[in-house]
Amino acid sequence: MKTQVSLVILFSLLLSLVSAKLFSQETGHYSPGVQGIKVGTLPPPGFYYIMHNVFYSADSYYDGDGNKSEIDFDVNVFANVHRFLYVWEDVIFGANYGMHVLVPTTNTDISIGAFGVNDSKYGIGDIVIEPILLSWNKPKYDISVALATIAPVGSYDITEAASPGKSFWTGMFTFGGTYYFDSKKSWHASILNRYEMHGEKKDYDVTPGDDFTFEWGIGKTIVSKQIWNVGVSGYSHWQLSEDKGNDVFYDASVKDKIFAVGPEVTCMFPKAKLNLELRSQFEFGAVDRSQGRKICLSLFKAF
Template sequence: MKLKLSIIGLFLFVLGSTNVFSQETGHYTPGVQGLKVASLPPPGFYYIMHNVYYTADTYYDGNGDKAPIDFDITVFANVHRFLYVWEDVIFGANYGVHVLVPTTYTDISISDFGVNDNKFGVGDIVIEPLILSWNKQKFDAIVALAAIAPTGSYDVNEAASPGKSFWSTMLTFGGTYYFNESKSWHASILNRYEIHGEKKDFDVTPGDDLTFEWGIGKTIVSDQIWGVGVGGYAHWQLTEDKGNDVLYDSSVKDKVFAIGPEVTCYIPKAKLNLELRGQFEFGAVDRPQGTKFCFSLFKNF
């Protein structure tokens, strides 16, 4: 049996009744971006904080069937992002740099495997030195390149470890389309492609992952600027895990989908944007299927 848990990056593979081996999948956790997920904000400095709550008590096997195990996980992530955007730097695009520092609390229980662990800590840091964004009348477009460093603590015997113990490279590309001149109706898609390095101390290299997030919404202008709509994400593992320590069926690749509502509010006088969204997962294969809620704060200076 192959078990993966991308929301915290760690789960347990059990071979027979004696050998326990820990292994990971992709770094990126979807569902924390907004309705205009592929639109970079105007030039300036931004502090962004995401508060993410995820819970699941169901695990789906490689055939997409509910696994007969007593499984439960709760994760709370407090994510801090620092973004600076310069105007019209190269190829007519705004240029940005971005650093993301996650802190997570994870409580995981798998009674069938004797797992009962919880842990709080700083996770793996994202460094994004290249962001290019074009803002036109009918559309926005974005491309970016990031490295994800294994800065979070990791212990093979701790299922709730916040770190993953391998590097990743992430390519981001997407766009937002505006359906009218006032840009009040919009649809957005952002794709993230991850290529992973080898896990430290183990001969396992996780397969490549593709995640896209999307949103369709309406902007309503009053004293504040409101946004309402629906968003979601889709995740697929595209290539097989590799290495001599891959003892499971590497041909099984995980996937999951999610959809849910969102409301946003920008307060111009405070230069503050607030976002609240819920995401309900479905169609899981070889991974948990749960519910995610996210409250985000954007402050520009």
């Protein structure tokens, strides 16, 4: 029962409606759809600053049976995410080794007319620390594996639906890769899998269930004065296990899921060591969560 919002973006959709059994409240940390076409490939060795700007909007909420709930639901989230990544060359087992820290800030505006909820908050979200990131880069494929923890440093209040933090720790295991269909690596397909395991919420006896997210991208590289990538990317997300704890008053057997797909274009400026990415993804098939649209503009700067 988790909405992710990414390597990602982090925003809260805890609805402060524990007594309203229409919802399964708890959502996970990771927000998919931020890394796009070549999601399974780690950049070459070096230091990178990456800024993700993500806008998510939804005016529909789907119940545990996948039916649209007539509750006058509306949410708008803007996340500005700062990511600092360093990659060393050929460190262990023939793989490049990297580590990164991700610091999100979010501005969330949520309203649910049927329940009188109207909340808006801006603040720092929960921070991602990824101390282990391994990448093998071969002529026909790339492979990546990573371990991360997500620390609950963002402010949280169960009575505030727009709280930027989640009030629990998360451990996340990542594995994936990119396959190149020709020797010039112009056509490629990429996948990335993330498995989240969550701790118990502070001051609240709920431990969210595990989450699994599958992200993918298919693209074409076009080389001119700049290097362009165009294609399609998307994601699928499932909650795998039930929420647990004495404060789980909703139906814990209901597990959320969501799917998304959309177009993407990226442009690399080699002389400036700068990369820009723009993607738009449209969600569908929602169960026990919101369903909306996501637009992401990312800037990658190598030093």
